[in-house]
Amino acid sequence: MSLLRLGCDVGGSFTDFILYDGDTGAVTMRKVPTTPRAPERGVLEGIAALEAERPGLLDGLEALIHGTTLVINAIIERKGAPTALITNEGFRDVLETRREIRYDIYDIRQVFPAPLVPRHLRREIAGRLRQDGAEHAPLDPAEIRRVLSELAAEGVRSVAVCLLHSYANPAHEQAVAAEARALGLDMEVSLSSDVLPEIQEYERFSTTAINAYVRPPVDRYLGRLEEGLAERAYRRAFLLMQSSGGVITARTARAAPVRLAESGPVGGVLAARALAAEAGLDSVLAFDMGGTTAKTCLIEGGELPVTRAYEVDRVHRFKRGSGTPLAVPTVDLIEIGAGGGSVAGVSALGFLTIGPESAAADPGPACYGRGGTRATVTDANLLLGYLDPAEFGAGGIRLDAEAARAAILRDVGEPLGLTATEAAVAILGVVNENMARAARMYVAERGGDIARAALVAFGGGGPLHAVEVARRLHVPKVLVPAAAGAFSALGFLMAPPTFEVSRSRPARLAALDAETLAREFAELAAEADAVVSLAAPGAALSHRLYAEMRYVGQGHQLRVRLEDTAPAAVSRAFAAAYRAAYGYAYDDLEPELVTLRLVSEAARPGPRFAARPARAAPARERLAWDSASGGFVPHRVVDFDGPEAEVAGPALLVQDGATVHLGTGATARRNPRGWVEIDPGSME
């Protein structure tokens, strides 16, 4: 079978399609307007249009891979279903009282996001489990039926059942689900022991509530889409992108929509991982800078970092703790309020600030001439000569340098007593340091070693800032792929079918025997394989096993990859992981196991990096700012696919939609397989 794969990403304004043809290596993109009220219409119309151009497309397709912002938008815009929560007597406020901590010590006026389930729909029932799963007090079935009926009468369409210690024993939650089924109510039931069988009630309840909240709209949407595809006689795989970087079938997604929340930014990370493998790099830092934000993700040993401490719906977009926890596997990246459209200004404290506010694409930076008047990062890049006013992006916009100069002078220059050029230099200095600072913290929090990593820069702005950011991070190498602007979309088609399952079983390692551990993991494997097999029938499945561990008495778990589940081997793996993360390990302390995880993954070949022929292009020159000499100097303007094997800064490497800025001291070497490798040199 030919490898023909279609990716489809429904965004706010456009629904993007990416078609990959494995025979030719060709990647084609197409945009149709999104139809916000019924997004499936845009998708189906786009598919129809593609099929008209390429008859038989759907028959030849190996898989349709779909990413959607429906879940995240439903949460942020509060457009989920009327949702209730059933919990133990005495605990209906878990969603509301959160962890009680403030996310900013000094800002006394801070607020928190409202719980997705209003208080009058959070209902309590009798019955209680102890921490080991033993029953402390029994359920009252009559009460459960009464509560469910009352909620149905209130118009509730979806209910989250969140009982204490259900990760240890799901029986009570399952009994509530059974009562709901027996009553025949038109109500979706999400159990916390299914959605996230892990210890810590606030995070589990919150994640389950999100699942319940988005389930009816996602179910309806995917149902209509599946019907539409069936009408077009499409019978091959219809897969959904998960926040974890893997795909699952629509059927799985309809029951666990919470796993789809952050599928958007995952594409770039998958593509960066593939590039790292192709280039033989063990550790890369993906650096994706777009119009609104920059994103960074550390990929070590070919493994996507996945976190369960994710938050959505932040009151302060870039302040951790100001959102609602969503503790399902999510690719662990950070978002920084630093994009091309990020607005520059001067704060009351006299600080030059960049973002988090963004002029985005609409109205856009001042130099777009589309109504935006405020100074942005893109305006600074233009003023310093890094962008060509005549050739910007793929959108054919002509940039207005005078508008950029005026905005920068007014918003930054005058308040700080700087010339426009000085102000532009300052803007880039601050935005680069902001990104480097965020990346450094991100890597430190994960116990990674940034000096071992190579930076993979993409997105419209990544290549422009990569060398400067790399210098600040002491990263020895930068890679920029061809078509850096569309790199994320490519990653979409590289996603393997995967599913992660977990179970909290807090216990001292010494109290566990090899048999028990093997059985627990076998059960997890069976559960995950059943899901993955749906998405990849007949494919060979591989497993990755993890244990979240700590020393007895610690509260922070370390995720340990396990090759062998015998207790002695687990103990050794934990000590090694601990030493790698913190530089030392203890012999005199006892390890404890908190949560077991297993990822099942189907092998599936994806798009490869194809050799690109060099093309001759006339070299040009442009004056641009050189921070080494503190003045404007001629920069060579070289085609990204040009024939030179090596280009030394000061120079600009241009491709469609992106420009690589090579400062003095930086050298780029062209790799014919479609990327350049840059030695950034050091900070002056």
Next chain:
Amino acid sequence: MNEIRSAGFDSGMDAVAFQVIWSRLVSVADEIATTLVKTAFSLVVRDNHDYACSLYDARGRMLAQSTQCTPGQAGSTPTVLQDMLRVYPAGTLAEGDVLICNDPWIGAGHAPDVFIATPVFLDGRLSGFACTCAHHADMGGRLGATDARDVYEEGLIIPVSKLVEAGRENEALYRLIVRNVRMPEKIIGDIRAQIAANHVGAEGLKRMMRDFGLDALEPLADRVSAHSEAALRAAIARLPEGEVVNEVRHELTDDAGERLRIRVRLTLKDGEARLDFAGTSPQVMKPINAVLNITRAYCVFPFIATLCPDLPINAGAFRPVVVDVPEGTVLNPVYPAPGMYRSLVSYFTVEAIMGALHRIAPERVMAPSGTYPLWIQKLSGEREDGTAFVTIFNAQGGQGAFADRDGVSAVVFPGNIASTSVELFEHEAPFLVERRGLLADSGGPGRQRGGLGQESVLRCLSGRPMRAALSGGRLVEPAAGLSGGGPGACGAISVNDGPGFVRAGQTDLREGDLVRLAQPGGGGFGPAHERAPEAVARDLRAGYITREAAERDYAVALRPGTLEIDESRTEALRRALAG
């Protein structure tokens, strides 16, 4: 921008370069904090974030501190290094040294807060310091000594000492600590975590100096301080000038049986806030005295919080707020006054100052909160299998309302520690939490309602000996309202059907015992009968208030048998009240 100029910047460009360097400094301080949290053993550090991490120049002047830290500790960090250097002058320090100190008068007012500082040498020259302060799970002394009469009962005091000398651990000091604390492996584990975290900070500081070509940090320290000072002065100068006196009466009493008094005279003039605490109660033989470092921290806090929450905290931030506290008072006690539970009093400094500011700029302040004093329950004893446990249970009350918004329910303020997960707690200790939730009608009534307090009920499951040190407050004196708003509900502590505690205290627990804790609500802002009827209806539907309270406190009339508001009758009721 005149404030920037006056802060001594030669040019705007210079200011931007400084900003980039400063941003890097904070990032290094945050890396220290990250390492500390990840490697710490005690719940207090890793889950409650009770720590502060900071960087200093070679003279011990503070440059930056971690984004996440507790305000109280942040108040001691600007001065602690200089105090350490008085004992070990900079010239006597060598590479590989590590200093330690938990003297309450040098540090953060009680023994559990242990400061550990590591000198940073760049190319053989002393360049600065990385320092962490962490709240340790134990420092010896009597467990939960809520009735301590002097500091000797409150644990081991380590004066400024070398914990490590030129890379060699000071074995005698380690042995002394191990022999004096409970769970020494946890305590030593946390000390090691602090050393490891400092090491990360030292490396980051050196890297930063190389990156930016700095051979010394002193000019930077001058600028950081000057900048914060100028910014805070400018913010204070925007307030109307004036002088007001405010007094807060605390429910706890002094040694003569009089209720404690915090009296403050606030003078705003020329961009400076003077706080004179003459008339404040003398120090007491109870563990609630707050050393000057702590008092100073909570004097500066209200100004930063209401005027410029983004201000970088360092010595400069403390200069525009001039604090004058007579020695020997409960806010400036002399050795050996006990102070383990200093926050029982020190948080009320914030209330006293907010109350004074309310008369000058009412739109900026928050009404008194039910969130202080902190509610931290220390539980210890044996599980059924005979193993020992010591753990804490945190749940807090409601915040006060503002002129334009309701108070937040169940949140920590002004300290900043996370609450305990019930599931994790039940794994650590033989208790079953029977309830933990908001308490209806506990938020002070007002045009803007105070945040709700909550109720926690713990059932003891172990038949072996157990002990609880139960602490909280506002058991008698509620959080008052402002501008006509009503007070929040009082707190309550009781065991089984026994009488409510009148103050925090210790008790033995037996199997089946029930501990009931009610955390107080926050004060309201503005007259309750001015609250929008729709807001009252929303509160009723959510169960934040009861029907009785709606009619009694908010003067709304409800349609019989419903939670709907009868608008015309409500209007009549309220008109009568207004008239």
